[in-house]
Each structure stands twice: as C-alpha cells, then as structure tokens.
Amino acid sequence: RELSMLVASEDSSYMPSRVVVLGGDSPATIRTELNAVSILPSDSRVILLENMTRFWPVIQIRVKRCQQGGIDTRVRGIEVLGPKPTMWPIFKEQLCRRTFLSCTARAQAWSQEICRDRGRLLQLFGRLNRALQHEQGFANRFLPDDEAARALGRTFWEALVTPLVQSITSPDPAGxxxxxxxxxxxLESVELPHRATGRRAAFGPCVRRLTQLLVHVEPGDPEPEESRAAATLSLRLTLGRWEGGEEQGGAGQDCKSRGLWGIAQCWRGVVQQQVQRFLQAAGQAPDLAERYCRLYQRLRGATEELFGQQAAFVLALGQGFAGALLQLPFLTALHVS
Known part of the structure; x- marks a missing residue:
C-alpha cells in the first residue's frame, strides 16, 4: 500500500534530492519506471509508492541527485506498508469453486442440447444474459472490491462461456x-430480406445479439435494451467495477482470446464457403468483377454487424476470400484474378 523513504535535513549534501523507483520481475529486468520523486531539504518522510495494483518481485530505488550537488548519499530508513489483512483468499477459493461447478454443469447441459438441435443455439443469448445478470447481481451485493469481481468474472468465463464457444465451433460428423x-x-436471411416476415424477421437481431455478446461488442444499432445490458454485464464481470480499466490477470484474457480465435476461424470457414459457391456459380460471368466486389461488400458489412470492428474478424474475412481462391484450379484462378 505504501513505500516511504526516511531522510534528514542535517545530512546536508548527503540528503537525496531526486529519487527514481523502478520495478522488474527479476534483478536482470528492472526496467519499468514506477515513480520519480523530488525531495525538498525540509522533508523527513517521502512517499515513493502508494496504492499499487500490481505486484513487483523486485523494486529498485535509485538516488539520482543529492542536495547541494553532493556525490554521496545517506538514507535514514525505508518503510513498507503491506496490504490490509483480509479473509478474501479463503472466500475467493470457495466462491470460485461454487461458480465453476455451477457453470460447468450448465455448459455441459446446454452444449448437449445444441448438439442435438442446432436451433437451440438461438436460445443461447437469453440463457447467457440471465446467467450474467445473476452473477452481476451477486457481485454488486456481496463482493467487496474489483479484485473479487474480476475473479468471479474470470471463473464465469472459463467455466461457462469458453466451453460453450468450443462446443458450438466444433464441427459435427458432416463437417x-x-x-x-x-x-x-x-447470411442467407440478409441476402433475401424480402422473405423476412414474422419469426424470420427476428432471426437477424437474435443472431447479432448472440455474436456481439460472445465477442464483447457493444451493440451499435438500435437493438433491444436487453442486448445492450448483456454486453455491459459481460464486460463489467470480466473487468470488475473499474470503468474503462484494463483487466488484470492473464487467465481470463487467455480464455477470451481462445474463444475469439475459435469464433474467428468459424467465420473464416463460412466466408470461404460463401465465396466458393459464388465462384462456382459465376466464375465465367462477364460481370464477375462487379459481382465479386458486391459479394465482398456484403460480407464485410455482415462482419461488422456480427462482430463489430475487431481486427480478428476483418482478418478472417480476408483469409476466407483467399482460401476460396486457393481452392480453384490454376486456370480458373488466373481468370478470376
């Protein structure tokens, strides 16, 4: 919580006047500057660090200058104030265990239902939304701080969302x-909007809400309020209650990265299939270039609707087009190019 240096004005030219504090993971990697402090001749106790949010195995204090241009230095003492005593480590283990078991059971049950009936995938947004609201309500009422909320969010993501993403992106025996x-x-519903009536009209928004939730995108178009709430909840659970902050702890970030990669690869395969079908049907058409550009614009628009501006999905879009071209016979590919 606090690192202080004790100095004395009677030390005259031995008293430090400029101090830099650095941190590192080992004695050989002390490169990160944590703070720089100027010390007045009247100071006796100088705070070098306070309220640190990251643990540094090694901290180095460098006296850069002394009062009156002195070339030697004297420090009267160093004081360290550690974290507040807490029962959180024990409570955290029990809380995360309970959350992990509960979420794992739900992930297995939902995955089995989706494997039996792919149409159940449309219900996944509502289920995840309710689960997120439940966990966020628990975090708001009972958890003490941001660290606790982040731990709960990481466990929730690892035990429920990551297995579900892995399940829904795994191909069946038919591939x-x-x-x-x-x-x-x-994509078919977007291509044929005139057929969108009744339940079909609600299909597109339902798919967008699900994909945006899975990849942490704030809905950009006027979707129903529950969609915006779910995206906000998912971010707050994984980031804690620190608005605009960066997630601390690599486990949750790793899980989200793996899930994002799986969804991006799935989108790449879908794009490649769409382009292959187009080339098979229109590969010799005289207006191939114009139609090819229209296809790209349509799929680029669908990418942004489903996944926002995330670079992983823009890259997957390009890889899908490239993969389709690479599957063509040489002469056909030459003609298309």
Missing part, C-alpha cells in the same frame, strides 16, 4: 459446426 450453420443462415 459443419452449430455456429457455422447459424452464421450461414444469417
């Missing part, structure tokens, strides 16, 4: 994953 099927259906 088609539930998410790939859903995204293909979405």
């Amino acid at each position: 088609l994953s539930p998410l790939a099927w859903l995204l293909s259906e979405y």
Whole structure:
C-alpha cells in the first residue's frame, strides 16, 4: 500500500534530492519506471509508492541527485506498508469453486442440447444474459472490491462461456459446426430480406445479439435494451467495477482470446464457403468483377454487424476470400484474378 523513504535535513549534501523507483520481475529486468520523486531539504518522510495494483518481485530505488550537488548519499530508513489483512483468499477459493461447478454443469447441459438441435443455439443469448445478470447481481451485493469481481468474472468465463464457444465451433460428423450453420443462415436471411416476415424477421437481431455478446461488442444499432445490458454485464464481470480499466490477470484474457480465435476461424470457414459457391456459380460471368466486389461488400458489412470492428474478424474475412481462391484450379484462378 505504501513505500516511504526516511531522510534528514542535517545530512546536508548527503540528503537525496531526486529519487527514481523502478520495478522488474527479476534483478536482470528492472526496467519499468514506477515513480520519480523530488525531495525538498525540509522533508523527513517521502512517499515513493502508494496504492499499487500490481505486484513487483523486485523494486529498485535509485538516488539520482543529492542536495547541494553532493556525490554521496545517506538514507535514514525505508518503510513498507503491506496490504490490509483480509479473509478474501479463503472466500475467493470457495466462491470460485461454487461458480465453476455451477457453470460447468450448465455448459455441459446446454452444449448437449445444441448438439442435438442446432436451433437451440438461438436460445443461447437469453440463457447467457440471465446467467450474467445473476452473477452481476451477486457481485454488486456481496463482493467487496474489483479484485473479487474480476475473479468471479474470470471463473464465469472459463467455466461457462469458453466451453460453450468450443462446443458450438466444433464441427459435427458432416463437417459443419452449430455456429457455422447459424452464421450461414444469417447470411442467407440478409441476402433475401424480402422473405423476412414474422419469426424470420427476428432471426437477424437474435443472431447479432448472440455474436456481439460472445465477442464483447457493444451493440451499435438500435437493438433491444436487453442486448445492450448483456454486453455491459459481460464486460463489467470480466473487468470488475473499474470503468474503462484494463483487466488484470492473464487467465481470463487467455480464455477470451481462445474463444475469439475459435469464433474467428468459424467465420473464416463460412466466408470461404460463401465465396466458393459464388465462384462456382459465376466464375465465367462477364460481370464477375462487379459481382465479386458486391459479394465482398456484403460480407464485410455482415462482419461488422456480427462482430463489430475487431481486427480478428476483418482478418478472417480476408483469409476466407483467399482460401476460396486457393481452392480453384490454376486456370480458373488466373481468370478470376
């Protein structure tokens, strides 16, 4: 919580006047400047660090200058104030264990239902939304600080969302994953908007809410309020209650990165399939270039609708187009190029 240096004015030219504090993971990697402090001749106790949010195995205090241009230095003492005593480590273990077991059971049950009936994937947004609201309500009422909320969010993501993403992006014996099927259906509904009536009209927004929730995108168009609430909840749970902050702890970030990669690869496969179908149907058409550009614009628009501006999905879009071209015979590819 606090690192202080004790100095004395009677030390005259031996008294420090400028101090720099650095941190590192080992004695050989002390490179991160944590603070720089100027010391007045009248000071006796100088705070060098306070309220640190990261643990540094090694901290180095460098006296850069002394009063009156002195070339030697004298320090009267160093004081360290550690973290407040807490029962949180014990409570955290029990809380995360309870959350992990509960979420794992739900993830297995929901995955099995989706494997039996791909249409159940459309219900996943509502289920995740309710689960997020429950966990966020618990965090708001009972958890003491941001660290606790982050721990709960990481456990929730690891035990529920990550296994679900892995399940819905895994291909069945026919080579088609539930998410790939859903995204293909979405593209078909976008391509034929005049058929969108009744339940079909609600299909597109339902798919967008699900994909935006899974990849942490704030809905950009006027979607229902529950969609915006779910995106906010998912971010608050994984980031804690620190608005605008960066997540601390690599486990949650690793899980989200793996899930994002799986969804991006699924989108790449869907795009590649769409482009292959187009080339098979229109590969020799005289207006191929114009139609090819229109296809790209349509798929680029769908990418932004489903996943926002995230670079991983823009890259997946380009890889899907490239993969489709690489599958063509040489002469056909030459003609298309």
